[in-house]
Amino acid sequence: MLAWTIYISFLGVLALMLLKVSAQAARIIALLTAVAGLAVTIAGFTHLRTGMMTTIVRLPWVPSLGLEYHLAADGISLTLVLLTGIVAIAGILFSWNIDRRTNEFFAFYLALIGGVYGVFLSADLFLLFVFYEIAIIPKYFLIAIWGSTQREYAAMKLALYSFVGSAMVLIGLIAAYIVAGAHTMSLTELAQFPFPHHFQTWAFPLVFIGFGILAGLWPFHTWAPTGHVAAPTAASMLLAGVVMKLGAYGCLRVAMTLFPQGLDPWGFHVLGFGSWRDVLSLLALIGIIYGAMVALVQQDFKFVIGYSSVSHMGFVLLGLMTLNQIGLTGAVLQMFSHGILAGLLFAVVGRMVYDRTHSRDLAVLEKMNLYRAIPFAAVTFIIASMASIGLPGFSGFIAELQVVIGAWRTFSSYAVGTGIGIVIGVAYMWRAMQRAFFGEDDTTDEAHPLPPISMPERIGAVILIGSSLTIGLYPQLILNLVIPALNSPLFDGLRKGAWQ
């Protein structure tokens, strides 16, 4: 059933490539495809209520090498599939105004979505990698063709960073496949294979950092701000909302599941670090604070959101490194929450503001008095930024709270650092909101009023705010899926080691 999320998306790509339809028809085809994907996901929710790993399709693919076409979902992947479905629909609604090469735009867009669904649903690591790489090329073209500032540079940087990351992952996967006897790539089977300790010690960081590049792990995050800024609105929404989650998901699903002993202490200390866990959690913390501080001084509205993504993804990675249930749950929740909220923020900045004012410079926006001109955008941004800095009632609060509690239990000094990150987060959001929407200058240009916020934009904003609010008020909806998944035998290796 859930497998159809993938097939529908690629059928949409085929339809857009082969049929010579008008731009409006292309938009409608894309929207219908995305809605169908979400419908299938919600239907899948009712089937997989336990949150345990459940096989959807399992067919031999290349029997001589033991590769299988194996799709399966557990609570974690289901959460992220749901996120993908929601952001995909919102992204299409917010790119309703794309009128140059519209068919191609939505074809690349749906190809990216299809690849993302595939990664979240793959239970065979070869298949997972295939989908992971399928997602690279559409990203490149979406940014290079429809982007803005330095689009070709940003697109190439993103493509190369992604490809380098996936090359690291591929080395780790091939090595694991060979060491385990070269007869299976199945996630569940490889997770049970006792890889030698010294092997895990180098394979773990290789794969974790390989995926971490796409998750915005400091100091490999530099593709993220430039990529987000150059991308067209829908692509930034997908990049921040979904693609960065691919990386974090890979860290959890592949690196930490396959090589749990990679997190164990080395037995010696280098510069005060006793294990990869120490190194990576420090990098995550630096990401949180660094991203927030850089966001605080940006003049470009979109860069503020771009760096805030780096900061928020730091919470996800720190949550993963806590290795306790509450921290890991928080990490998964934060993936969902940040996906929704980053999507919303980019929609406001890229579509509602930039496409109307043609400026992202806070100094210019300050003089436009946007609160009067486009009040809907201002209100949406206020809600989104409040949710993003952790207003109780929205998903961001419950997610970051869990990460902080988890971090407190494991490395309490880092919890203080996350607190600092959150405080700076309030500051940069406040500053951006203040300058972009509530400028001092009161000279509204009455002669050239900005176009009003269109209906697709309103619907998209309502969908995203509604999703964040739903999870914020009733987190059980996702927690009931994620907690059993984290307690499943798949993570036994992790529990045996440094789990607390």
Next chain:
Amino acid sequence: MIATGYAELLRLVVPEVIVVVTALAVLVADRLVRSASTRSRLIQGAAISCIGCVCAIASLLLAPQFATVYDGSLVLTPQTRMLQIALLGLTALVILLSTESKIDTHVGEYLALILFAATSTMFLVATQNILLIFLSLELLSLSLYVLTAFNKRSARSAEAALRYFLFGGMSAAFTLFGLSILYGLSNSTNLLQIGASIKGPSLNPLLIVAVITTIIGFGFKIAAVPFHFWAPDVYQAAPAGSAALIASASKVASFAIFYQVLAIGFAGADGSGDWGHYIPGWVPAIGVVAALSMVFGNLVAITQTSVRRLLAYSAIAHAGYILLAFLSHTQQSFNAVLYYIVTYALAVIGAFGVISVVEERTGGDKLSDFAGLSRREPVLSLCMLIFLLSLAGIPPLAGFFGKFYLFTSALSAQPQKLGLLWLVVLAIAMSAVSLYYYLQVLKRIYVTEPSSDSGPALTQIASKVVLCFIALTVVLLGCAPNLFLQWLR
């Protein structure tokens, strides 16, 4: 089965005979219609050649699948039969696509030479006798020298051919030298017996010379660093069809026979190229050649502005990847080599097909000539996207599975030690580099806006159909590699 008489021998080589007869028929048929336009002569010749190829493929399917003749001069297995079918298929595709190019006057000769080259590749993959290997190699090379120079009006084409000929002649001398030492050492021309007789605890100094000279000779054929100097010029200046043939069918056969010579002929002299476990032999030598080819090919390709030269340097890099699988020389790694080289050849033929269309239109193969191609030729552009991404190794295209299979087979010889991991890491890192230059071409096609003075689309339907067919095959083999793999067994 041991064949005895000439009648029996002829029965075994019916497919090759069919191809040769087709070549002669093309020559004669072209004579008869001398007055017609070049185009119609090309189409007639291509039609005859393709019918010949199809007949030969049919006869291959019917011909005996197992046979060994006269000291290994003809060793037939289902695998070699399959390989011959693939070679004929590639040749037919090259011929179909060269109907697009402008060959003046000597149409029949051009097609006949392609078919002669095809015949020699068919022999090359089906023999384990060093005499026949050398003869087929020479027939192949001579055909390719002439094919390279076929564009008589282009001085560059002649220069490239001369360079190709001089380098080729020298490498043939090296090959002959190496093979004759082998004969001297083992008193046999059969690779199997050579392999058995040179086995020993230590390497004979003469054997080392034989290993090195043979690697030099074949390294030239497959354009591996440092024997690659001819490749960029030939790729750039030869007619598109000739270049496609050199890059595809000739490469497939050369890699197949190079593998046989090393894995069977030098069976006892392999040594080890594992990190920290160096043992002299051909394996470490090939390891060095592979590493150099991957690094040099990929890095130099980045700076190219001519797409043909770019493909030449990428071919050097691909030769490096393929040599990786030589190092473990198990049955699985031979399968990996075959899968990789055949799918690579398909993608390269397709890419040359698109290049020749662009050259017809704009008169060049510079990156800038590809600007905005997707606006004028969406179908061709999509095909080129598939070919180049397959070469870059992006799934779900055939190139990705090929790389995966190559790398796993290179490592799987010693699963616990992972001794060749250093080379695999290098290869994967370098293929990350390669994405950059393939994207440079695709960027021109999809992102850059077309210049205003672009003419209307002029592509023939036939070559479009062929290109779409190749693109579909590349996608299909990538999504379902088993279709090809089960053939190999």
